[in-house]
Amino acid sequence: MSLPDLDAAQPADRPNAPRAAKVRVRVPGKINLALAVGPLAADGFHPLSTVFQAVSLFEDVQARWRDDDQIRLQMTGQGSEELPCDQTNLAVRAALALRQRHGSSELGVDLRIDKQIPMAGGMAGGSADAAGTLLACNALWGLGLGLPELSELAAELGSDVAFGLHAGNALGTGRGEQLTALPASGRLDWVFAVAPRGLSTPAVYRHFDLMAERGELVPSAQLAAEVVATLSSGTPDRVAGALRNDLQPAAVALYPELAATLTAGEAVDGVLASLVCGSGPTSAFLCVDAAAADRLAADLGGLPEVRQVLRAFGPAPRPKLEVTV
Numbered sequence: 001m002s003l004p005d006l007d008a009a010q011p012a013d014r015p016n017a018p019r020a021a022k023v024r025v026r027v028p029g030k031i032n033l034a035l036a037v038g039p040l041a042a043d044g045f046h047p048l049s050t051v052f053q054a055v056s057l058f059e060d061v062q063a064r065w066r067d068d069d070q071i072r073l074q075m076t077g078q079g080s081e082e083l084p085c086d087q088t089n090l091a092v093r094a095a096l097a098l099r100q101r102h103g104s105s106e107l108g109v110d111l112r113i114d115k116q117i118p119m120a121g122g123m124a125g126g127s128a129d130a131a132g133t134l135l136a137c138n139a140l141w142g143l144g145l146g147l148p149e150l151s152e153l154a155a156e157l158g159s160d161v162a163f164g165l166h167a168g169n170a171l172g173t174g175r176g177e178q179l180t181a182l183p184a185s186g187r188l189d190w191v192f193a194v195a196p197r198g199l200s201t202p203a204v205y206r207h208f209d210l211m212a213e214r215g216e217l218v219p220s221a222q223l224a225a226e227v228v229a230t231l232s233s234g235t236p237d238r239v240a241g242a243l244r245n246d247l248q249p250a251a252v253a254l255y256p257e258l259a260a261t262l263t264a265g266e267a268v269d270g271v272l273a274s275l276v277c278g279s280g281p282t283s284a285f286l287c288v289d290a291a292a293a294d295r296l297a298a299d300l301g302g303l304p305e306v307r308q309v310l311r312a313f314g315p316a317p318r319p320k321l322e323v324t325v
């Protein structure tokens with residue numbers, strides 16, 4: 001099954017689509033309900049099978065027209081003070097890549113991003129910024145690129161960027177950038193425990209490789225079709241039984257305090273399962289309902305290795321563009 005076209009994306013056969021004064025888009029973060037990781041390949045990446053679920057923590061991306069060719073970025077919110085706003089920022093790289101693809105180096109933009117997704121937390125906050133920038137600048141500059149072309153650019157920017165364009169539930173293969181839409185399940189109630197420090201994704205993958213070399217795990221990107229079906233459309237207790245993150249042992253090895261957070265959360269009444277988000281170190285807890293999630297959120301705040309507790313639900317819907325002409 002292929003992904004449906006994004007409602008707001010302008011079709012590529014309208015090259016003269018109107019430019020806008022301002023475009024706003026909110027892109028959700030993600031959790032990997034399953035992350036099956038194969039052995040390191042010659043390209044330096046690991047083949048994956050992953051079930052992505054978008055969750056209701058959002059990066060709010062605003063793009064405003066500029067009359068010159070400058071690409072400027074301002075960031076506010078969660079962890080923004082630690083982020084560079086220059087050409088090393090993934091959002092700026094996304095705007096540059098889009099402009100280069102279109103061959104229009106005179107286009108400029110003022111980008112403002114308000115962050116809710118924890119930084120370096122395994123929830124694709126930077127990828128959501130890049131996805132939002134691609135969507136917003138495509139509309140602002142009237143480029144008329146469709147979702148397939150934006151997805152190609154997204155894949156060049158990072159493995160999780162393409163999912164930010166789509167959200168909902170999706171199966172990711174390849175590096176995680178080849179997406180197939182999955183049915184949107186019923187609501188899942190999540191609590192996220194944000195750790196005081198971040199983990200580097202490449203470092204977690206390197207540790208995964210080391211554990212494989214030592215025979216402590218056997219890399220496999222295989223994910224059974226029944227597991228994928230359960231994760232995308234099962235009840236919360238069935239989803240809880242099918243959760244899997246192959247990077248979790250490596251993340252916990254690099255950040256051993258996570259084990260205590262996971263165990264403490266699991267022990268709370270109404271918590272169905274715990275899981276490290278992607279490459280970590282954010283811990284996720286799937287709860288039986290919203291009331292149980294509220295109770296857990298209150299309990300987790302007191303733990304030593306928890307900097308912040310966030311409540312969210314999944315699956316969050318696809319990003320919608322608000323265009324001001």
Ligand code: C5P
Pocket residue numbers: 044045046047048157158159160174175176201202205
């Ligand atoms: O694609 P992204 O920029 O998120 O990847 C960051 C790093 O994570 C890569 O440079 C690679 O070391 C590792 N990675 C990997 N296999 C993947 C995705 C990421 O080894 N499928």
